[in-house]
Structures are given as structure tokens and as C-alpha cells.
Amino acid sequence: MTDDITIRPVLTAPDRRRFVDLPHRLYRDDPHWIPPLRREALALITPARNGWFSHAEAQLFLAERDDVVVGRISAHIDTLALTMPPDRGFGPGVGQWGLFEAEDAAVAARLIVSAEGWLRDRGMIRALGPISMSVWEEPGLLVDGYDHPPTVMMGHAKPEYRGWIEGAGYHPVKRLLTYDLDITRPFPPLVQRIVRSGERNPRIRVRTVDKSRFDEEAALILSILNDAWSDNWGFVPLTAPEIADVGVKLKPIVYENLIRIAELDGRPVAFMITLPDLNEVLKPLGGSLFPFGWAKLLRWLRRPRVRTVRVPLMGVLKELQSSRLASQLAFMMIEYIRRASVEGYDASRAEIGWILDDNQGMRSIADAIECRVNKVYQIYARDL
Template structure:
């Protein structure tokens, strides 16, 4: 990094926003496991009016420059829906966030974090949870384990050095988020197979695929279960109606009917499991560019998404059944059904489940029972302002 004072200014206008986005491609281009996002997706994420997160959030982006050179970036943001959550669930009144950190050096990172904290204080915040980019539903946490392999679809991948830089800025661990992997070509242990078989013999339990011809209705059922199932979880922020429609539209190209299950008890939806083919496998080949040939690579894959990995980003059981034997039985049934479809129809050999809160005892127990291993860990840090 060259000589000269580091100056941090708010992002203002298209040129600054372009510089904010471009920096991540430059700083991460030599990391063989970083998967470049599509540039258009990043513009959409950051732009009010295009990403409904901005409808209930205050957001400010900052760029660090040394002379004419951009040397760092950060976002500072306050989610009004997060402020309304109970404090014992992690968010709550006075809690702001920062994220999207990229920096050429530790001094630059510290200056950016201090600037984000200053903005949050001026907005009335008294504590910060970070990094969260931008919402807890997108890419929460700093990667601290798993830098030796690429992230799966919708997962973050940050340089290892950022972990120490954040901690040396006075941050301590607030929560660990874990992802688990398993060899899906192998049968489950005998006990789990018996539990699954017992469930299939129970006439009260029905597993069904999602119906793409009723896509919007199915999305509302899934988000309804999710908002209920996760409502007591640490860090939970509910989806708005606008976000449900937005996420549904964004996810539709990746949706495969046989990879998303809804479980019903006596005809009532009580659980779901969403599995996605790993879009990052073809995306990595495009280097984040649709033109001249990236669009063909992605379109070909979307027509027939054959790959080595599938990811389970979301699953849930409604609260009234959460601590019952039924909950784990239905979960095993859905995992087994989707596991078989993933191998037979998409050529997958590896599954990834997560992220899962470190203290989510039910999900951790399920992962252990089917002999998963932790392959990535993300850390959300906290600090009083």
C-alpha cells in the first residue's frame, strides 16, 4: 500500500458505488476458493428500491481511499425489524450492524470499523453485531473455519486475516454459526433408517414436493413455517410480505420440485426442507461476468443442474411440534427423501446443511445422528458502543 493518509468518506453516487463493488473483486481475485458474485446481483443488493431490505433499514456505505486508490470499504446499517426483536434473542433495541468489510491492511480495517461505529452511535445505537452483510438472512458472520474449499450457494467467504483484524478492534464472539457436510451416497445408520421407515408407515404424516404451478402459494406456506419455526432463534428477524415476494422471485430459477419438501400432519403443513443445487459451481467459472460467455454457462446449468453438491439453507418445524419426537422423525424423512433425489437426479455426492446456530440442540443432534461433520464456521462478533 502506498504512502499517504487514509481518508474515509460516505459513498455518494454511481462512481463511488461502482468502486465499492469493484474492490471485492480486486482484493479476492487471487483466492482460489472465493466465488465472484454476479456484479448485477451486488448492485441489486445495495440499491434502495431494488432490494426490499432497504424498506425497513437505514444503510450507509463507506469507502477508504489513500490518494486516488480505493483501499477499503464497509457498510453500516440499522434494521428496524431487528430493533423490535427481544434483546435476549441477540438483536433488540440499540443494536446496529456493519458488514461487507474489505480492506488492504489492518489499519485500514480498523479505521473503517471505527467509522461505521461512529455512524451507528450518531444514529442512537448502543451496541453492534457484525459482520452481517446486509441482513441476517444473507451472509452473516466472518468465516473462521473452511477457507480451504469454496462456499456453496448463498454462503459467504471472507479472508482469514479479517478474523484477527476484527478481534483486535475490540470485538468478542457473540455467536458461532456452523455448516455441516455429509456424503449423501451413503445410507443413514440403521437406527435412523428405522425411524424413517416408521414415519412412512404413519398415515398421519405426508411428505410432498413443492408444486411449481402454485409457486407463490407454496412460497407463502414455507415462509409462514419459517417465520414461526425460527421466531425464537437468536438473531431472528421476520420476513416482510415484500421480501417474501422478492426472495421467491430470486430463488425460482434454482427451485427443483423434488429438492424441496413440505411435511404435513393430518393435512396441515408443519415442516419444510429447502435444498438447492450448488449454483456456485457454475458461477465460479464465470468470474462474476455474464458476458461474453458467462450467461451461456449459467443457462446451460440451470436447464440441467448436475453437480457434486447440494445445500440445505433452510428447514424448520412449527414451534408447537419442535421438541417432539415427530419433529426429528419428519426431519430425517425429508433429509432421506431429498438425499435420494439429489443422488439419482442431479449426480450429487455431497450435501451441506447450514448454517446452524451452535446452540441449536435439535439441529445439531440431527446432524450428528446422520454422521455429518462441521466443514465451515462463521462467527458473529459483538461490541458495546
């Protein structure tokens, strides 16, 4: 029976808090779920605190049973995504939903219908999900890799969600892969030779970022990123308001020797961003910095020691992507960051991704350094 379920829009600040609090109950017995900081989760869904809303609109919904919140979902339309080529995932008439959580299958079905109705009322003819809320945040549903925690800025989900979403008529349209890498071992001899060859090339310089010029370096990386990723499935260019918000969020966990920019003849042409896995320190905090979480987090930020680092973004200008130079620059940046991660942060593993399942260039690089796929996320679609 589903008639005891009430679906209503989120309209007030208390509603937003209930929306954010629900996963803390649903996952309380899951040892691999990482409670996000509530203030960060609230910022994501608050237009005044998330630059993504400068080009998007969203409606959040709560599902309730006997006045208890038992599910949630967001429905959203990104005006920039509507302008993208249809053969790359988005395009005219394509809306999204995300931030999906449900206590049972009946709740899930009602939530998805509500999100679809909101999108249909605004002229959308196709829905993609889950995308929470931007493709740059936590896209896709975890479908493989439930047995270990996600790294920073990656999602987690209950295994049941896959069946519930597919049962609502959705079919997978894209897989996103993350790779696990043992960084305590040197790379294979071939990769080492490629790195040494690059080091002998006077045209190539691989440098660390300068955090004292944070805004300038961020703008430089953004320009490479928007060019390098522009032909990828699901690409939507990052905007200035989003970059400003991401900068505020990530600056505390930006460490100069974990982010590299590759230059060719003095011109920046590639970058690689690596972050220490903040989730390792967040997990015991339970989503709150009070009363003692602030002190623990600040102490960790001054000198982070982690088991894992994550590579969320890497890019080479399109003009070089079909050349051998592209992989050489990638191997050089990966090697330098591997050394820094082990020597400076005590890390023993890296997670690379997500990587689109049809991105053969990046998957070849991952294979060459002997990575293995450790998590798979899936994006679904359905015509409305």
C-alpha cells in the same frame, strides 16, 4: 501510518460499482473465492432492488489510498431488529455493520470506526458484525474452513480479518456452523428405521413443492419459517417485500423434488429447502454473464449437474419441536432429498446450514446422519 487513508460515504452509482468491484481485486489470487454476479451484488446495496430496505437504512463507506479503493464497509440499522428481544441478539439500540473488506489492518480499523460513528450518531449503543446486510443473507465472519469454497449464498473471508476485528475490541457472541455430508452413503440403520416408521404412519405426508403455485408455496413456507425460527438467536421475521425479492432471485434454482413440505393430518407443519450449488457454475464466470456466461448459465439451469447441494433452511412448527415427531419429519425430508440429489443431479455431498452453535435439536439431527462441521462463521459485538 493511517493518515494517507480517506474514508468517504458511497453516494453515487460509480461509487456503488467501486464498492462491488473491490473484492474482485482483493481475492483474485484466492482459489476458493467465488466471484458473485455483479448485478446481484449491486442489487443487494440498492434500496429500490432489495426489499430489506423497506424496514432498514444503511450507509456504505469506501476507504481510499492514493485514489485507489482499498476497503469497504456497510453500517445499517434494521427497525425490525430493534424490536426483537435483547436476549436473542438484537433489540433496542443495536446496529450492525457488514460487507467488510480491507487491504490491511490500518484500513480495517478506520472502516470500523467510521461504521461505528454512523451508528452512534443515530442513537445506537451496541454494534454487531459482520452481518451482510440482513441476518438472512451472509451473517458472520468465516473463522474456520478457508480451504474450500463456500456454497451458494454463503460467505468467504480472508483469515486476517478475524484478528483485525478482534483487535478493534469486538468479542464473539454467536457461532454459525455448516455441516458436510456424504450423501452417496445410506443413513445409519436407526435413521432408516425412523424413516420407514414415518412412511407407515397414515397421518404423515411428505410432498414436493408445486412450482406452478410458486407464490402460494413460498407464502406457506414463510409462515412455517417465521414460526419455527421465532425463538432463535438473531431472528428477524422475513417481510413480504423481502420474500418477493428472494423469490425472483431463487426461482430459477428451485427444483420441485429438492424442496419438501411435511404435512400432519393434512396440515403443513415442516419444510426443507435444498438448492443445487450455483457457485459451481458461477466460479468460472468471474462475476459477469457476458459475453458467453448467459448461455452457460441457462444451459446449466435446464439440467443442473453438481457435486454439492446446500440445505439453507429447514423448519418445524414450534408446537412440535419438543416431540419425537419433529426429528422424524426432519429425517424423512432429508432422506427423500438425499435420494433426489444423487439420482437427479449427480450430487455426492450436501452442505447443511448454517446452524446456530446452541441449536441442540438441529445439531443432534446432524450428528445422527453422521455430518461433520466443515465451516464456522462468527458474529461479533461491541458496546459503542
